[in-house]
Structures are given as C-alpha cells and as structure tokens.
Amino acid sequence: MQIDYIIVGHGLASVAVVEHLKKYNKSFLVFSDENPNSSSKVAAGLYNPVTGRKMKQTWKAAELFPYLEQFYTKLENSLQAKFLHKRTIYRPFLSLEDQNDWMSRTETNDVFVTATYTKPNFQAYIKDQFGGILLNNSGFLDVKEMLEHHKNRLVLDRQFINERIDFNLIEVQKEKIKYKKIESKNIIFCDGPLSQNPFFNWLPTAPVKGEILHIKTEKPLPEEIIFNRGVFLVKNPQQDFYRVGATYEWKKLDYEPTTKARKQLTDKLDDLLKLEYEIIEQVAGIRPASKDRRPLIGNHPELKNVFIFNGLGTKGVSLAPFFANEFVESIINSKKLNDEVNINRYYPLYSS
Numbered sequence: 117m118q119i120d121y122i123i124v125g126h127g128l129a130s131v132a133v134v135e136h137l138k139k140y141n142k143s144f145l146v147f148s149d150e151n152p153n154s155s156s157k158v159a160a161g162l163y164n165p166v167t168g169r170k171m172k173q174t175w176k177a178a179e180l181f182p183y184l185e186q187f188y189t190k191l192e193n194s195l196q197a198k199f200l201h202k203r204t205i206y207r208p209f210l211s212l213e214d215q216n217d218w219m220s221r222t223e224t225n226d227v228f229v230t231a232t233y234t235k236p237n238f239q240a241y242i243k244d245q246f247g248g249i250l251l252n253n254s255g256f257l258d259v260k261e262m263l264e265h266h267k268n269r270l271v272l273d274r275q276f277i278n279e280r281i282d283f284n285l286i287e288v289q290k291e292k293i294k295y296k297k298i299e300s301k302n303i304i305f306c307d308g309p310l311s312q313n314p315f316f317n318w319l320p321t322a323p324v325k326g327e328i329l330h331i332k333t334e335k336p337l338p339e340e341i342i343f344n345r346g347v348f349l350v351k352n353p354q355q356d357f358y359r360v361g362a363t364y365e366w367k368k369l370d371y372e373p374t375t376k377a378r379k380q381l382t383d384k385l386d387d388l389l390k391l392e393y394e395i396i397e398q399v400a401g402i403r404p405a406s407k408d409r410r411p412l413i414g415n416h417p418e419l420k421n422v423f424i425f426n427g428l429g430t431k432g433v434s435l436a437p438f439f440a441n442e443f444v445e446s447i448i449n450s451k452k453l454n455d456e457v458n459i460n461r462y463y464p465l466y467s468s
C-alpha cells in the first residue's frame with residue numbers, strides 16, 4: 117500500500133492536521149492505540165481568550181479564536197454532528213482592587229469583552245459580590261464526541277488503524293517511510309505526551325498532569341454561561357454533570373486521581389460556587405506541554421519526511437486548528453512556519 121502520510125495518534129492534533137491535509141487531497145492512514153486516558157479524551161475542551169489572574173489575552177488570541185470557531189463548525193457540518201458549544205464566559209472579580217485594575221485597562225481586551233459588571237450579577241449561583249466580565253469568542257469543544265465522529269468517518273473511508281505504532285519497525289529511507297506493508301512518503305507524529313518517540317526525544321518537553329472533577333449541583337446553573345475563577349464549571353447539554361478543573365502537576369505523571377487534586381479543586385470551587393454539590397467522578401490526564409510553553413511543530417533536522425505536531429499543552433482546542441493550517445501550508449506550499457512554534461528553535465539540542 118502506498119500513501120502520502122502516516123499519521124501517528126488520534127487526538128486534537130491529529131484531527132486538525134488530517135483535516136488540513138484533506139484540503140489537498142492527500143492520502144493518509146491514521147494509527148491510534150486509543151488510549152482512554154489521552155489528553156484529548158480527558159480535556160474539558162474550554163477555549164477562553166482572556167485568562168489568568170491578570171485577565172490577559174492569551175497568546176495570539178486575535179488569530180486563533182476566530183479561526184477555531186470556523187474550523188470546528190465546518191467539521192461539525194462535514195461530520196453532521198454537534199461538538200462545538202459556543203458559550204459566554206463569566207469571570208467574577210476577586211476583589212475591589214481586581215475590579216479597579218480591570219476598569220483601568222479594559223481597552224486592551226475589548227474585542228473579547230461583551231460586558232463588564234461592577235455589581236453582583238449571578239448571586240443566586242456564585243459568589244460575585246464585585247461583579248465581573250463577560251467574554252465572547254469562548255466556549256467548549258466536546259473533544260470526545262468530536263474524536264468519536266471523526267474516527268467513525270476515518271474508519272468508513274478506510275483511513276484508520278486501531279494499533280499502536282511500534283517505533284522500532286519504522287524504516288526511514290530517503291524517499292519513503294516503510295512500516296510493515298505500508299509505504300508512505302511522509303510520517304507525522306501527533307502522538308501526544310510521554311510517547312517515548314525516538315525521533316523527537318531530544319525536544320524539551322514538560323508534560324503536565326491535570327485532574328478534573330465531575331459534579332452534580334443541587335439546581336442547574338444558567339446553561340449559556342461558563343463560570344470561571346480559579347476553576348471552570350462547564351456543562352455539556354447532553355450530560356447531567358459539570359466538569360470542574362483543572363489542576364497542574366509536573367512531578368508525578370500518572371493517570372491516578374489524587375486526594376490532593378480533589379482538595380485543590382473543591383477549595384477553589386467553594387470560593388466560587390454557592391450551591392450544594394456532589395462529586396460523582398474524578399479523572400486525570402497528561403497534557404503534552406513544552407518547556408517554553410509553545411507548540412512543538414515541524415520537520416526533523418535530518419529526516420526530511422519525518423514531522424511532528426505536538427506540544428499543544430493546556431490549549432489544544434485553540435492552538436491545533438490555526439497551527440495545523442500553518443504546518444500543512446509549510447509542508448505543501450513551503451510557507452514559513454511561525455518561529456515560536458517551529459521545532460527548528462531547538463535544532464541545536466539535536467545530535468544524530
């Protein structure tokens with residue numbers, strides 16, 4: 117069998133890359149070992165253009181956010197499924213000082229701010245005595261649902277193999293890659309964190325474990341709003357629970373839910389939520405992050421047909437579509453890949 121691309125992995129990265137390759141009618145096969153704890157399957161899928169204690173626009177928000185909504189909406193239409201849920205994010209102020217800080221600099225973030233409140237707005241549900249801001253161009257992607265529909269389409273089109281790629285069996289030749297009976301012109305690794313990929317083990321990765329609680333509240337919160345301060349509260353309309361997350365742990369990288377994370381999340385939740393709640397589940401995953409917190413995308417320093425699209429970290433939903441477009445354009449049309457994501461920034465670390 118001869119194809120243009122072998123794609124390793126089927127998560128957010130892979131979906132975005134595959135969809136951009138399809139535009140050029142490239143042939144490909146996706147290999148995935150279907151890890152139920154993969155980052156994409158655990159993620160809450162939130163996309164939020166203004167984050168952090170200082171409420172700053174996230175990196176490249178003006179380019180990433182309009183592109184992501186367009187990308188996932190098109191994918192929904194093509195797969196005849198619903199997984200992008202546009203929502204307003206409400207971020208309550210922490211204090212009067214927090215409110216004053218914001219009021220003195222709203223002009224820098226105004227494209228994403230729908231409204232600013234200096235009085236409580238959702239007191240029946242949360243603690244927002246100092247008001248807060250409402251954000252647009254935000255919401256969440258039901259990543260699991262998207263992956264399921266996407267995989268089903270790939271299976272129908274005979275483009276999906278449910279198998280873990282054995283790195284030892286990949287033969288890289290000058291003009292082609294051989295893997296078992298398959299010959300491909302190129303291979304792209306979208307293999308997420310901790311994959312021990314021998315082609316890219318020189319890249320400075322910094323995987324981060326994250327945990328999320330699933331809770332039920334005594335009464336429903338307003339459906340169209342995601343509350344977000346310290347933790348987010350996200351509900352999929354098809355499910356009867358809220359996701360509350362997430363934690364960050366760099367040292368102990370496993371998939372086990374911990375009491376430490378549970379306490380961190382419930383402490384923050386108690387600072388935000390006024391309603392009684394019950395924890396029904398706790399899940400853990402590992403984010404494929406990098407040391408400089410920028411994606412790891414591009415071409416192997418020596419092997420011209422070996423590529424990586426990884427390092428999406430905490431923001432896979434918003435980073436994947438925009439940079440998959442740049443990445444595919446760089447491979448097919450030799451367009452320049454953004455220097456901040458291009459792995460050539462780390463070529464000096466590579467030795468053959």
Ligand SMILES: Cc1cc2nc3c(=O)[nH]c(=O)nc-3n(C[C@H](O)[C@H](O)[C@H](O)COP(=O)(O)OP(=O)(O)OC[C@H]3O[C@@H](n4cnc5c(N)ncnc54)[C@H](O)[C@@H]3O)c2cc1C
Nearest residue numbers: 125127128129149156159161162281308326401431432433
């Ligand atoms: C708790 C938590 C909460 C998160 N919340 C958000 C959020 O709200 N918003 C957001 O944007 N991001 C969030 N993220 C981050 C987001 O999940 C990641 O950025 C994104 O899913 C990474 O996608 P990926 O495709 O690179 O990796 P993955 O999802 O890990 O996919 C890689 C796939 O490759 C497979 N694979 C690996 N090696 C092989 C092999 N040899 N052969 C075959 N298959 C292989 C793996 O099994 C896996 O299925 C969260 C992550 C976690 C853990």
